[in-house]
Amino acid sequence: MHSFIIETGKHKGKRLKLPNGETIVGRDDEAGIRVGSKEVSRRHCAIVTSDDELRVRDLGSSNGTFVNGTPITGETLLRPGDLLVVGPMGFRLQDSSGGTADSTGKAKPRRSSPDQRLSDDDIAMLLTDVDASASDDTAVFGVDAAAPEPAQPIPVAKKRVFKTVAEEAADIIRRHREAGGRD
Amino acid sequence: MSHTLTQVIVTRILVVEDDRDEAEFLKKFLGEHGYEVQVARDAGQAHSAFIMNPPDFVLLDAILPNDVSGFEVCDRMKQSHAETPIVFLSGIELEDARDLALRVGADGYLLKPYDPNELLVMIRETADRVWQQVHLNADEAKSERVRFDCGECGRKLKVKGSHRGQRMNCPQCGASLTVPRRD
Numbered sequence: 001m002h003s004f005i006i007e008t009g010k011h012k013g014k015r016l017k018l019p020n021g022e023t024i025v026g027r028d029d030e031a032g033i034r035v036g037s038k039e040v041s042r043r044h045c046a047i048v049t050s051d052d053e054l055r056v057r058d059l060g061s062s063n064g065t066f067v068n069g070t071p072i073t074g075e076t077l078l079r080p081g082d083l084l085v086v087g088p089m090g091f092r093l094q095d096s097s098g099g100t101a102d103s104t105g106k107a108k109p110r111r112s113s114p115d116q117r118l119s120d121d122d123i124a125m126l127l128t129d130v131d132a133s134a135s136d137d138t139a140v141f142g143v144d145a146a147a148p149e150p151a152q153p154i155p156v157a158k159k160r161v162f163k164t165v166a167e168e169a170a171d172i173i174r175r176h177r178e179a180g181g182r183d
Numbered sequence: 184m185s186h187t188l189t190q191v192i193v194t195r196i197l198v199v200e201d202d203r204d205e206a207e208f209l210k211k212f213l214g215e216h217g218y219e220v221q222v223a224r225d226a227g228q229a230h231s232a233f234i235m236n237p238p239d240f241v242l243l244d245a246i247l248p249n250d251v252s253g254f255e256v257c258d259r260m261k262q263s264h265a266e267t268p269i270v271f272l273s274g275i276e277l278e279d280a281r282d283l284a285l286r287v288g289a290d291g292y293l294l295k296p297y298d299p300n301e302l303l304v305m306i307r308e309t310a311d312r313v314w315q316q317v318h319l320n321a322d323e324a325k326s327e328r329v330r331f332d333c334g335e336c337g338r339k340l341k342v343k344g345s346h347r348g349q350r351m352n353c354p355q356c357g358a359s360l361t362v363p364r365r366d
Contacts, residue, residue, distance in 0.1 A: 026278075038332070042278040060277040161334045163359060168283055169252040173245070176275045183202075183246045183274070 002054045007083070007090035016091065018054070023047045025086050026059075039063050039087035047084075054078045054093060060175060063087060193268075193310045195219045197238035199229040199256060200272070201248050209242065212299055218306075226251035233260055238267065240310060242302075243289075245273035245280060254287050261288030261364060262348055268313040270305060272297065288348060288364035331363050 004016045016033070023032035026044040035044070041061040048055045057075040058065040065072050066085040078084060080095030162168035177183075196218045200206040210220040221236060223229040225248045233241070241260065245253040257269050270291035271284045281292045291309045293302060327344035335358035342351070348364045 042281070060279065062279050062282075165258045165283070165287055165361070166252070166255050168279075169245075169254040172254075172275065172277055172280050172283060173252060176246075176277055176280070179277075181274060181276065 002049050003094045004084070004091035005094055007092055009089060015094070018047060018049050020049050020051065023049070024059075026061075035087055035089050037087045037089070040089075044086055048075070056084060060179065192314050193218065193239040193306060195221065195236070195238045196240045196242060196306075197221050197223060197229065197232055199223045199226075199241065199243045199247065199253065201225060201244065201246075205244075216303060225249050226253075226256045229256050230259065233264070237264065240306060241267060241269040243269055243271050245271055245275050245284070254283050257284065257289050258287040258348075265348065265364075266313065266317045268309045270309055272302075285365045286361075286363050329362055331360075333358055333360060 001020075002018045004018065006012055006014050006016055024043055024046055025031060025033040025035060025040075026042050027035060027037070027040050028042040031043065033047075039062075041059070041063075043059045044061040045056055045058050045065040048057070055075050055077050056065060056067065056072065058072055066083075067076050067078060068083055069085075078093045080093050082093050084091045084093070162171065196213055198206055198209045198213075198220055200209065200222065201224050206222045206224070210222055213220045218240075221232055221238065223232045227249070229241075229243075229247075232238070241257075243253045243257055247253055247256070253271060253273070257271070260267065260269060265288065268290045269288065270293060271280075271289050272293050272295060273280060273284075274295040276294060284292050290313050291305055293305055328341050329344055329347060330339065330341050332339055333353040333356060336353060336356035338353060338355040340353070340360075342362055346362045348362060350359060350361050352358065353360055
């Protein structure tokens with residue numbers, strides 16, 4: 001079973017196990033992983049897992065979904081050690097042994113701290129208090145005691161700024177049409 | 184003969200829809216259920232109809248011809264008549280579209296294709312809810328405080344509830360902002 005290590009917020013350092021199938025990340029009450037931040041769309045991205053791989057795709061979110069600092073455009077394969085950023089939250093994918101790996105694929109040792117798994121209730125409540133522990137527009141990533149700091153700073157998901165309703169509406173309609181939506 | 188609250192409140196519905204078939208269907212369907220329907224094909228017609236013949240309820244397409252979207256139409260209508268319920272009938276699935284619709288004051292968002300009976304229920308429920316908000320919660324609304332962030336510099340702002348929908352400049356960076364109509 002795949003799992004993430006949460007890199008930010010109240011649950012930093014905890015392990016989040018992902019069931020096979022599709023898990024929605026977003027602000028929506030029905031999201032499998034709920035992130036209570038205004039930077040996160042109600043249905044922000046989908047994580048699709050199977051026995052041998054994990055993929056993520058953006059669901060037309062306002063601020064984008066990032067893997068290792070790069071905004072994703074299509075369905076993207078995540079490898080152990082990859083960092084998924086959704087709004088102010090960071091999730092690092094573990095390998096099957098429970099450790100993480102850096103971007104070169106080199107496995108990091110398992111965390112020295114006790115394994116802190118989240119219960120289903122924790123997951124349901126996940127990060128609704130994220131704004132209390134992370135500033136509204138800055139992703140703050142902690143340094144894993146057992147892992148070196150990334151060589152490159154992790155880019156922050158920049159909030160798109162629209163000066164007028166017309167500008168924001170035009171952007172939404174453009175994205176709708178690009179996704180094949182009809183008028 | 185007894186009337187429900189909605190029958191008393193909603194007599195005339197303005198349908199803003201550029202698709203002729205859709206508009207004709209709505210006119211016929213709603214007419215059969217006792218509503219008087221006026222159709223506008225674009226933003227210009229919508230504003231004229233709204234001023235000349237004020238409706239009790241507006242059904243609004245998000246994508247309209249002539250580069251003025253339903254979002255801008257809603258924003259303008261709500262600035263002058265906040266008490267008129269407005270529901271979007273839209274083919275845009277993006278969560279950002281729902282968010283923007285709510286922020287410009289829409290009272291509902293129904294995704295196309297929709298069940299006509301669901302539309303009837305939505306008209307009744309929305310009309311009742313808005314009527315109660317306007318007439319029963321007016322004092323409460325005046326004393327509330329609206330909290331939101333400046334999209335430009337991120338400063339947290341707090342203003343009176345009576346300022347919802349009004350424009351202001353951020354005291355920190357001077358950016359032009361609109362106080363959200365909804366949280």
